[in-house]
């Protein structure tokens with residue numbers, strides 16, 4: 360991976376071989392801001408690239424194996440991303456600030472981004488948790504009148520749709536494994552039927568089974584929450600007392616051991632079980648570009664905005680295609696394939712609004 364070691368100002372196809380990757384997740388319920396966290400810092404706001412890679416490797420998980428050591432490593436990693444533990448850092452905040460370098464701000468470099476998009480069709484991709492908020496609905500609606508727009512989330516598609524409630528968007532839920540385009544009649548729908556893609560559909564019964572087993576196994580642990588995200592299952596630790604985390608991790612591991620076709624990824628206070636297919640948010644982006652008719656085009660300019668480690672797959676695709684840009688939403692140090700940054704969802708909203716204004720102006724000028 361050709362990741363940049365990027366630090367932003369302080370204050371987050373087909374069936375094939377199992378993928379091993381750490382999946383960071385975001386903390387952004389429909390109604391609440393997520394707390395600041397640092398990726399894989401055992402307590403500090405910033406760590407070196409090699410230390411982060413080590414942590415990533417420790418967190419990599421294929422199916423089964425590892426026993427107690429594995430569970431400890433999941434729990435340690437979960438602990439490391441906890442804001443409480445960040446406070447216990449041996450580094451002072453001012454020391455953390457000194458280490459920081461800035462990924463160019465997408466807002467400060469708005470004109471430059473627009474210049475790069477000249478003559479190309481902008482297509483918008485937005486992560487949900489940690490990137491959008493319910494108050495942005497009007498802005499997203501305006502955005503979708505200007506550009507094809509997709510929401511790409513780890514949550515199940517129906518849930519994201521319930522939060523956003525805009526029929527004119529594309530939705531890619533379950534980390535891109537459940538894609539549906541706008542209904543017919545939408546400006547961007549090519550055929551008569553909405554685009555649908557569910558590359559992991561054969562896993563549905565298995566995921567349901569796993570969901571039930573995890574609910575049963577964690578029901579005695581206060582605060583544990585198992586979320587059925589249709590093509591993946593998320594087990595949340597957020598409300599579980601820390602001393603009980605290994606109990607939950609043990610339950611996850613014991614279930615996962617029975618399903619060699621499933622793998623585990625990890626986010627902030629969440630463990631996720633998903634199919635071992637080679638499909639992620641990057642693949643979803645490629646699929647959507649293709650369905651919009653931009654498969655082999657040079658005149659397309661995708662902009663993907665996200666805060667989650669799983670969004671890195673999409674940033675990477677853009678980098679490899681040398682098309683458009685990834686914009687990372689983060690206030691803390693991260694290795695990323697994004698090209699620009701925005702610090703928080705309010706900045707995302709400003710950026711989206713500027714895009715809308717820019718488009719309207721360009722339209723007016725074209726009519727003069």
Ligand SMILES: O=P(O)(O)OC[C@H]1O[C@H](O[C@H]2O[C@H](CO)[C@@H](O)[C@H](O)[C@H]2O)[C@H](O)[C@@H](O)[C@@H]1O
Pocket residue numbers: 384385386387388389486487488489511512513514586588593595597626627628629667669
């Ligand atoms: O791909 P995203 O849209 O960024 O979704 C990532 C995950 O978001 C949700 O979890 C996050 O929010 C929870 C609060 O609602 C929080 O407790 C958790 O720590 C966060 O990771 C969602 O519940 C997950 O299923 C998504 O994968």
